[in-house]
Amino acid sequence: NQIDMMFAFQTWMYDQIIAAQMRVAEENEFTFLDDSGALEAGHIANMTNQMRTVFYDLRVRVFKYQNAHSVAVARKCPYCGLIWSKFEGCEGQTTCGNRPSSDLDLRDPSYSVLGVFTISWKNEKLTIDRTGQRSVKAIRNRSSNDKTYGCGENNNVVSDANC
Numbered sequence: 001n002q003i004d005m006m007f008a009f010q011t012w013m014y015d016q017i018i019a020a021q022m023r024v025a026e027e028n029e030f031t032f033l034d035d036s037g038a039l040e041a042g043h044i045a046n047m048t049n050q051m052r053t054v055f056y057d058l059r060v061r062v063f064k065y066q067n068a069h070s071v072a073v074a075r076k077c078p079y080c081g082l083i084w085s086k087f088e089g090c091e092g093q094t095t096c097g098n099r100p101s102s103d104l105d106l107r108d109p110s111y112s113v114l115g116v117f118t119i120s121w122k123n124e125k126l127t128i129d130r131t132g133q134r135s136v137k138a139i140r141n142r143s144s145n146d147k148t149y150g151c152g153e154n155n156n157v158v159s160d161a162n163c
Contacts (some may be wrong), residue, residue: 004115005128006062013058017051027057080151099148112136 021044024030025104030040076083077096116132 001115001130005117005130006058007118008117008130010058010062010116012054013055016121017048017055020051021048075155077150077153077155079153079155082150084150093154095150096153096155099149 024047025032025040026045028040028043030044032040035091080096082096112135114134114136115130116134118129118131120127
Protein backbone atom coordinates (compact mmCIF):
# COMPACT_ATOMS: atom_id res chain seq x y z
CA ASN A 1 0.00 0.00 0.00
CA GLN A 2 2.78 2.44 0.81
CA ILE A 3 4.36 2.06 -2.64
CA ASP A 4 0.99 2.54 -4.37
CA MET A 5 0.35 5.59 -2.20
CA MET A 6 3.73 7.11 -3.15
CA PHE A 7 2.95 6.72 -6.86
CA ALA A 8 -0.53 8.23 -6.36
CA PHE A 9 0.94 11.13 -4.38
CA GLN A 10 3.55 11.75 -7.07
CA THR A 11 0.81 12.05 -9.70
CA TRP A 12 -1.30 14.29 -7.49
CA MET A 13 1.64 16.54 -6.65
CA TYR A 14 2.56 16.99 -10.32
CA ASP A 15 -1.03 18.07 -11.04
CA GLN A 16 -0.86 20.51 -8.12
CA ILE A 17 1.91 22.53 -9.77
CA ILE A 18 -0.44 23.73 -12.49
CA ALA A 19 -3.31 24.17 -10.03
CA ALA A 20 -1.08 26.29 -7.77
CA GLN A 21 -0.06 28.50 -10.70
CA MET A 22 -3.71 29.17 -11.48
CA ARG A 23 -4.63 29.76 -7.80
CA VAL A 24 -1.78 32.22 -7.19
CA ALA A 25 -2.50 34.12 -10.40
CA GLU A 26 -6.20 34.34 -9.58
CA GLU A 27 -5.81 35.26 -5.89
CA ASN A 28 -3.27 37.97 -6.71
CA GLU A 29 -5.22 39.17 -9.75
CA PHE A 30 -2.28 38.64 -12.08
CA THR A 31 -3.01 39.77 -15.62
CA PHE A 32 0.49 39.23 -17.06
CA LEU A 33 -0.03 42.48 -18.96
CA ASP A 34 1.41 45.97 -18.75
CA ASP A 35 4.56 46.80 -16.78
CA SER A 36 3.82 44.33 -13.99
CA GLY A 37 3.50 41.35 -16.37
CA ALA A 38 7.18 40.44 -16.20
CA LEU A 39 7.18 40.55 -12.39
CA GLU A 40 4.04 38.40 -12.22
CA ALA A 41 5.49 35.87 -14.65
CA GLY A 42 8.73 35.83 -12.64
CA HIS A 43 6.82 35.17 -9.42
CA ILE A 44 4.96 32.25 -11.00
CA ALA A 45 8.19 30.88 -12.52
CA ASN A 46 10.01 31.06 -9.17
CA MET A 47 7.16 29.32 -7.35
CA THR A 48 7.00 26.66 -10.09
CA ASN A 49 10.74 25.98 -9.84
CA GLN A 50 10.51 25.57 -6.08
CA MET A 51 7.61 23.14 -6.44
CA ARG A 52 9.42 21.17 -9.15
CA THR A 53 12.43 20.82 -6.86
CA VAL A 54 10.25 19.22 -4.20
CA PHE A 55 8.57 17.10 -6.89
CA TYR A 56 11.99 15.93 -8.14
CA ASP A 57 12.96 14.83 -4.61
CA LEU A 58 9.73 12.83 -4.39
CA ARG A 59 10.38 11.22 -7.77
CA VAL A 60 13.84 10.11 -6.59
CA ARG A 61 12.22 8.40 -3.60
CA VAL A 62 9.64 6.70 -5.82
CA PHE A 63 12.34 5.50 -8.22
CA LYS A 64 14.12 3.84 -5.31
CA TYR A 65 11.11 1.52 -5.07
CA GLN A 66 11.36 0.80 -8.79
CA ASN A 67 15.10 0.09 -8.66
CA ALA A 68 14.39 -2.93 -6.52
CA HIS A 69 12.26 -4.29 -9.38
CA SER A 70 14.67 -4.45 -12.39
CA VAL A 71 14.53 -0.78 -13.34
CA ALA A 72 18.16 -0.45 -12.27
CA VAL A 73 19.23 -2.61 -15.24
CA ALA A 74 17.53 -0.39 -17.79
CA ARG A 75 19.68 0.72 -20.71
CA LYS A 76 19.40 3.37 -23.39
CA CYS A 77 19.79 2.51 -27.08
CA PRO A 78 22.80 4.45 -28.42
CA TYR A 79 21.05 4.85 -31.79
CA CYS A 80 17.47 5.99 -31.03
CA GLY A 81 17.46 6.63 -27.27
CA LEU A 82 14.80 4.02 -26.39
CA ILE A 83 15.04 2.86 -22.77
CA TRP A 84 15.00 -0.95 -22.59
CA SER A 85 16.07 -3.96 -20.53
CA LYS A 86 17.39 -7.28 -21.74
CA PHE A 87 15.47 -9.96 -19.84
CA GLU A 88 16.74 -13.02 -21.72
CA GLY A 89 20.41 -13.88 -21.61
CA CYS A 90 23.05 -11.77 -19.98
CA GLU A 91 25.34 -10.75 -22.79
CA GLY A 92 25.74 -10.73 -26.53
CA GLN A 93 23.76 -9.20 -29.36
CA THR A 94 20.23 -7.92 -29.02
CA THR A 95 18.15 -5.83 -31.35
CA CYS A 96 16.56 -2.59 -30.21
CA GLY A 97 12.82 -3.20 -30.03
CA ASN A 98 12.95 -7.00 -29.74
CA ARG A 99 10.56 -8.46 -27.22
CA PRO A 100 11.14 -11.50 -25.01
CA SER A 101 10.25 -14.83 -26.59
CA SER A 102 7.86 -15.73 -23.76
CA ASP A 103 5.69 -14.04 -21.17
CA LEU A 104 7.83 -12.56 -18.41
CA ASP A 105 5.28 -11.56 -15.81
CA LEU A 106 7.51 -12.40 -12.86
CA ARG A 107 5.57 -10.39 -10.32
CA ASP A 108 4.45 -11.95 -7.12
CA PRO A 109 0.65 -12.31 -7.48
CA SER A 110 0.21 -10.02 -4.47
CA TYR A 111 1.64 -7.18 -6.60
CA SER A 112 -1.09 -7.54 -9.23
CA VAL A 113 -3.56 -5.54 -7.12
CA LEU A 114 -2.86 -1.84 -6.74
CA GLY A 115 -4.34 0.46 -4.16
CA VAL A 116 -6.35 3.46 -5.39
CA PHE A 117 -6.07 6.64 -3.33
CA THR A 118 -7.91 9.95 -3.14
CA ILE A 119 -5.69 12.84 -2.12
CA SER A 120 -6.97 16.26 -1.11
CA TRP A 121 -5.74 19.45 0.52
CA LYS A 122 -8.44 21.22 2.51
CA ASN A 123 -8.19 23.69 5.37
CA GLU A 124 -4.39 23.43 5.30
CA LYS A 125 -4.58 19.67 5.89
CA LEU A 126 -3.42 16.93 3.52
CA THR A 127 -5.73 13.91 3.46
CA ILE A 128 -4.86 10.62 1.78
CA ASP A 129 -7.57 7.96 1.77
CA ARG A 130 -7.45 4.53 0.22
CA THR A 131 -10.65 4.40 -1.81
CA GLY A 132 -10.34 1.04 -3.52
CA GLN A 133 -8.14 -1.22 -5.50
CA ARG A 134 -7.44 -2.04 -9.12
CA SER A 135 -6.30 -5.32 -10.62
CA VAL A 136 -3.41 -5.29 -13.05
CA LYS A 137 -3.38 -7.90 -15.77
CA ALA A 138 -0.24 -9.01 -17.56
CA ILE A 139 0.15 -7.70 -21.07
CA ARG A 140 0.70 -10.52 -23.50
CA ASN A 141 3.77 -10.14 -25.66
CA ARG A 142 3.45 -9.75 -29.37
CA SER A 143 5.46 -11.86 -31.74
CA SER A 144 9.21 -11.59 -31.22
CA ASN A 145 9.37 -10.49 -34.88
CA ASP A 146 7.11 -7.48 -34.19
CA LYS A 147 9.31 -4.40 -34.56
CA THR A 148 6.78 -1.80 -33.41
CA TYR A 149 9.23 -0.45 -30.82
CA GLY A 150 12.83 0.62 -31.17
CA CYS A 151 14.97 1.28 -34.20
CA GLY A 152 16.01 -2.30 -34.98
CA GLU A 153 19.74 -1.61 -34.59
CA ASN A 154 21.97 -4.29 -33.04
CA ASN A 155 23.31 -3.54 -29.58
CA ASN A 156 26.07 -5.45 -27.81
CA VAL A 157 25.19 -6.16 -24.17
CA VAL A 158 27.93 -6.55 -21.57
CA SER A 159 27.34 -8.98 -18.72
CA ASP A 160 25.65 -7.61 -15.57
CA ALA A 161 26.32 -8.50 -11.96
CA ASN A 162 22.68 -9.65 -11.83
CA CYS A 163 23.29 -12.52 -14.29
